[in-house]
Amino acid sequence: MDEEIYKQNILDHYKHPHNKGIFSPCSIKQDGKNVSCGDSLVLYLNIGNGVVEDVSFEGDGCAISQAAASMLTDKVKGMSVENIKLLTPGDIYTMLGITISPGRTKCALLAYGTLCTAIKNYEKLLDH
């Protein structure tokens, strides 16, 4: 039998997500989608002096994608944009603490991918 992926911490984050909700105005709002299984996510970030001061998300999807969003928003709150840019998919797997099968990587990395796009778009905004 495979290792249990629905560990208590994953289920806790799924059922009682942290940082869930909308806030506006915000520095950047970013949509993310995993069309293969219908997960959706919107990230809201407030960034000041190069640091994520506040972050929240709205979303609908499987336990893995939503727990990852909950955990990742916890992780990046107070983090500098420069450090966020150093995050890798491996950090996300470590954060989740479960083995992610190839079929679930898109779920596990939805929040991460959305965050990367948000940061890129934020930096583009700054350049203008």
Added chain:
Amino acid sequence: MHNTFEHIKKDFPVLKDNTFAYLDTAATSQTPQSVIDAISDYYTNYRASIHRGLYPVAEKATQEYEKARERVAEFIHAGTDEVIFTAGATASSNMLVYALENTFDLQEGDEIVISITEHHASIVPLQEFARRKKLVMKYIPLANNFELDYNKAAELITERTKIVSVMLASNVLGTIHDISKIVALGHKVGAIVISDATAAVGHIPVDVHHLGVDFLYFSGHKICGPTGIGVLYGKKERLNSLYPGFFGGSMIDVVEKDRATWADDISRFEAGTSNIAGVIGLAAAVTYLEDIGGTKAIHSIVADLVEYAMQELKKIEGLTVYVEADVRKNTGIVSFTIDGIHPHDIAQIAGQNNVAIRAGHHCAMPLIEELGLSATARMSLYFYNTKNDVDRLILSLQKAVKTFK
């Protein structure tokens, strides 16, 4: 000839493991040993290109290929000059749409009417055609009980309608559509009527002449055949005047430096070297389905399983089915959701228990959106399934509910 379906799993190498409950035939079916043997026989004993070689194995390969065409044609009650082998339903659909575009001079504002239940294989090629030619796409909605709204269909199909495309059965809801009714509406206004029969062929008897469609297509891999093989049926009168949609070797008459002419038989729609082993494997699959009792018997056994599944699913708290509930009108599909558990998580927990189901939009995003969902979990049943497979799924669902409580 098998008298019962009880020992049928033994014909399928993958299903010999009785801890494996395979409930994902709507994604792809399993392969019986006879099909594997037929493919292996071609590669082992008479591999050659068809229609050309003047040596014994090439003649044998050509004979087997054309015999396969006869078998498959017979299976859907078509003529041998009406059956085109393709790479699958998606290839059939794309090639057909290009051929129609090459044949008919459709004008801006002309309409295509399809059903909301269509698979992306049917929707997207037509949508691209509509984009290129500025055509209008209209969708026949659902009525109650997950059937199509045929009254709305009658309103939508008008003199402006040039193409109507409605699948024979839904791969999400299991519903078998009344294609004859759609054909009558389409032909009354002179439209071409197409049916994607991928979710129906091999599950229910299909008679193309009885249905009356101009074109119909399906994949081999959902009816126990190999992957990468499919069929495009075209009514003879339609094919006679149809310009090809795919070009290259084998399909030509004469090629000059700046132009070419086309073969005058069905080969003008089979460009390049065909998937010969696939064609032979598909014919072996059709032979297998008939040997075990044919599609009528298959549908009856599957209907019993659907009935059983529907009854057992009632045991699961918070479960909603999206399904054609009249089992005689269902090809063997039960889509469902469970409150508070995403379909992907349901499928994962089932998978951990060696129960194969599918979660997602099933390549029918407009339908899933129409249902107000982002995904469903789907069990799909075939003649090699048993009540025990359903029971194993139910146990997994109970486990999922417990996990997420």
